Amino acid sequence: MRMWMVPVQYMCRKHLLGEHVEHHMLVGSIHKGLSMRGFVANNLLEPRSILTRHYELAQEMERRGYKHKSPLTHVDLSGLPPEHALATVDIDASVADLISRCPECKARYFQQVEAGHGLAA
Numbered sequence: 580m581r582m583w584m585v586p587v588q589y590m591c592r593k594h595l596l597g598e599h600v601e602h603h604m605l606v607g608s609i610h611k612g613l614s615m616r617g618f619v620a621n622n623l624l625e626p627r628s629i630l631t632r633h634y635e636l637a638q639e640m641e642r643r644g645y646k647h648k649s650p651l652t653h654v655d656l657s658g659l660p661p662e663h664a665l666a667t668v669d670i671d672a673s674v675a676d677l678i679s680r681c682p683e684c685k686a687r688y689f690q691q692v693e694a695g696h697g698l699a700a
Contacts, residue, residue, distance in 0.1 A: 591683035
């Protein structure tokens, strides 16, 4: 499971939809009390941002004409250790990782940067 946390307009269809489904998996795992230790240690999760990020993903999906029929309205972080609940994702590192993996995300990223809407590489 991973929260890229990069601006949603950088993401190709596969990564956008993939992060969206992983939010639902993540919430289920948290509610089941599964450990998030490895994901937090690898800088892949930002639990306090789940609802906001899910909303951003859903809005981008709808903007692109995809159907979004899986609202996410509640996340109970009370079972997480405080250091896990407060974890954050390094967005610059996440952008670098994403654009190194995916040619389509890389192209979308540079289109946004050229249009003045992106983070400088």
